[in-house]
Amino acid sequence: MNNQKFKLGLTKTFDCNYIDSQQEQLLIALDDRFHNSKNYTWLMDQGFRRSGDQIYRPNCPTCTQCQSIRVLVDQFLLSKSQKRVLKRTNHFEINRSTEIKAIYYPLYEKYINTIHHNGSMFPATFEQYSSFLTNDITQQLFIETWHEEKLISVAVTDCLKNALSAVYTFYHPDYREFGLGVLSILNQIKLTKELNKPYLYLGYQIDDCQKMNYKNRYFPHQRLVENSWIIVNKSR
Secondary structure (H helix, E strand, O other): OOOOOOOEEEOOOEEOOOOOOOEEOEEEEOOHHHOOHHHHHHHHHOOOEEEOOEEEEEOOOOOOOOEEEEEEHHHOEOOHHHHHHHHHOOOOEEEEEOOOOOOHHHHHHHHHHHHOOOOOOOOOOHHHHHHHHOOOOOOEEEEEEEEOOEEEEEEEEEEOOOEEEEEEEEEOHHHHHHOHHHHHHHHHHHHHHHOOOOEEEEEEEOOOOHHHOOHHHOEOEEEEEOOEEEEEOOOO
């Protein structure tokens, strides 16, 4: 892909959703050639990510806080707190699906309208849910967490040539104390390793944003800094 020309677009600047007083701008991959797993894998390695069918990368004029982050799954070591999450959730059942199911939306709606009622995605709608989570770019896996007969969490996961990518996790608000977000990432790390893929992408790490500052707790990981992947072995 390195020697080819691509069609890219640049959005207007707008108020950043994560850091007060900052302006955000996105670089958008407009070329249809990116809409397959091979080329999207290459874009992910360049720091891009998708939301629905839109592939983007932060291109902010005065800020570089958003850093793409990926876990090195073969070297990953559980922390004490992550071990505790596994211990208190070991009675849950974990299933996988390659298709989105009708039972997912009511859980998504409850999650958004309860936990993120102050966010930009409130109130949840089925149209928003479908356009945000589904895509025509790459295959998906859905990692389900069940408590007895009750679906309590879904981790939406993209399948790339050399990685999995954590897209979004939503869960039942009544089970918030169990750390289902952490559990989902741990299950995605486990699955990535089972599939013999070296990386799990977690999205963008933003150190100065508390609500986005949870992805840096899985070691070792790599961050994309000035277009180079830098290994981080311990907490900063």
